[in-house]
Amino acid sequence: MLLYNAPDPAPNPRRVRLFLAEKGLDIPMRDLAIVEREQKAPDFLAKNPAGQLPALELDDGTVIAESVSICRYLEALHPDPPLFGSSPEEMARIDMWLRRVENMLMVPVGMVWIHSHPFTAGLGRQFTDFGEASKERVAKAKAWFDGQLDGSDYLAGERYSMADIMLLTTVDFALWIGLDMPEDAGNLRDWHDRVSTRESVQRA
Amino acid sequence: MLLYNAPDPAPNPRRVRLFLAEKGLDIPMRDLAIVEREQKAPDFLAKNPAGQLPALELDDGTVIAESVSICRYLEALHPDPPLFGSSPEEMARIDMWLRRVENMLMVPVGMVWIHSHPFTAGLGRQFTDFGEASKERVAKAKAWFDGQLDGSDYLAGERYSMADIMLLTTVDFALWIGLDMPEDAGNLRDWHDRVSTRESVQRA
Numbered sequence: 001m002l003l004y005n006a007p008d009p010a011p012n013p014r015r016v017r018l019f020l021a022e023k024g025l026d027i028p029m030r031d032l033a034i035v036e037r038e039q040k041a042p043d044f045l046a047k048n049p050a051g052q053l054p055a056l057e058l059d060d061g062t063v064i065a066e067s068v069s070i071c072r073y074l075e076a077l078h079p080d081p082p083l084f085g086s087s088p089e090e091m092a093r094i095d096m097w098l099r100r101v102e103n104m105l106m107v108p109v110g111m112v113w114i115h116s117h118p119f120t121a122g123l124g125r126q127f128t129d130f131g132e133a134s135k136e137r138v139a140k141a142k143a144w145f146d147g148q149l150d151g152s153d154y155l156a157g158e159r160y161s162m163a164d165i166m167l168l169t170t171v172d173f174a175l176w177i178g179l180d181m182p183e184d185a186g187n188l189r190d191w192h193d194r195v196s197t198r199e200s201v202q203r204a
Numbered sequence: 205m206l207l208y209n210a211p212d213p214a215p216n217p218r219r220v221r222l223f224l225a226e227k228g229l230d231i232p233m234r235d236l237a238i239v240e241r242e243q244k245a246p247d248f249l250a251k252n253p254a255g256q257l258p259a260l261e262l263d264d265g266t267v268i269a270e271s272v273s274i275c276r277y278l279e280a281l282h283p284d285p286p287l288f289g290s291s292p293e294e295m296a297r298i299d300m301w302l303r304r305v306e307n308m309l310m311v312p313v314g315m316v317w318i319h320s321h322p323f324t325a326g327l328g329r330q331f332t333d334f335g336e337a338s339k340e341r342v343a344k345a346k347a348w349f350d351g352q353l354d355g356s357d358y359l360a361g362e363r364y365s366m367a368d369i370m371l372l373t374t375v376d377f378a379l380w381i382g383l384d385m386p387e388d389a390g391n392l393r394d395w396h397d398r399v400s401t402r403e404s405v406q407r408a
Contacts, residue, residue, distance in 0.1 A: 049348075049351075049352065050304060050308065050348075058293075062293060064293075064296045064297065064300060065300050065304075066299065066300040066303045066304065068299065068303065069296045069297075069299040069300040069303060070296070072295060072296055072299050073292050073293070073295070073296035076292035076295060076296075077292060088277050088280035088281060089262075089266060089268075089277070091276060091277070091280060092268045092273045092274070092276055092277035092280075093268065093273075095270065095272065095273040095276050096268060096269050096270040096273040099270045099272060099273060100254060100269075100270065104254065107311060115334075125337065127331055127333060127334040127337065129331055130319075130331040130334040133329065133331065144253075144254075147253075148253065
């Protein structure tokens with residue numbers, strides 16, 4: 001098994017590294033340089049035609065792309081501790097929160113990144129008005145998650161899950177591109193402190 | 205169990221209806237009127253604070269939102285025929301294709317819908333240049349999926365799966381908002397004919 005990785009601040013590979021650290025798993029990794037577009041080079045496109053990282057190559061040559069799909073695969077091989085849930089209800093709830101983070105928060109964070117960040121200005125046409133407006137959507141989404149975290153230690157229930165990994169990597173990437181945590185989002189800030197001090201964060 | 209549903213052309217509730225039809229399951233449904241914003245009314249927000257459809261209410265009052273999460277829950281209760289895969293590899297592959305459809309195709313289709321369609325003009329500020337540019341991204345994504353379908357009857361392998369349901373509901377919603385299937389996308393067109401003639405499509 002070989003994990004094609006990219007170092008921070010790329011949020012998607014970090015999801016897999018956090019997942020591995022939470023599971024206590026060690027997988028050989030190879031870093032590709034996103035700034036040099038190595039993930040778009042022909043030899044990597046032959047492995048993942050979507051040209052994205054991370055990707056997990058199995059010993060028989062099969063390649064699983066998409067951060068969450070890689071984690072699901074590893075969860076099936078190494079069920080403990082469960083990070084996608086155990087009962088049908090818990091699995092559905094964690095998946096629901098995963099999707100909410102991606103659709104309500106990661107999508108607008110990505111739009112800010114693509115359309116209003118200087119770093120991506122050379123990669124394609126930027127619609128800067130839209131990028132600026134997406135910052136408001138990010139702030140609204142953070143306020144919504146702040147409300148949802150009221151009274152909860154973790155996003156999808158009483159224990160740490162893949163949904164927390166998704167929210168942490170999204171919020172930290174947002175911070176890296178200049179989208180601060182709202183001052184009044186006390187629940188979200190407390191949650192962020194709680195999950196950021198886990199040993200996995202130091203290891204990943 | 206009660207499924208809060210919205211009729212066509214809403215793509216997300218249709219995913220669940222197609223899934224139910226493929227499984228041969230029958231669940232009581234209640235339609236909400238999206239045009240009247242019933243999904244944003246306080247009594248529904250108490251069930252799904254994200255204010256989105258579909259949502260599945262269990263007999264104990266638990267609510268599972270998010271189309272794919274609802275389907276995962278039902279798959280756990282009714283494994284046959286498997287639509288999320290059986291082996292770890294197949295489950296990961298189907299999940300990977302699900303995510304690719306959502307991230308590469310559904311996101312830009314949604315941006316066209318939100319930012320350049322007359323129907324949504326009153327719901328928020330439209331960035332019409334961005335909406336128009338998103339049409340090009342949709343066309344590119346369709347061309348990519350067309351290439352990936354070369355030699356395959358179904359998106360994620362040899363059998364019909366949730367990934368096909370995701371692609372079908374996305375492509376059909378795109379058609380409804382005026383984004384035609386490219387003339388030269390022969391594989392995608394053949395696939396669309398193949399999955400559109402399934403009995404589930406008539407029943408859902």
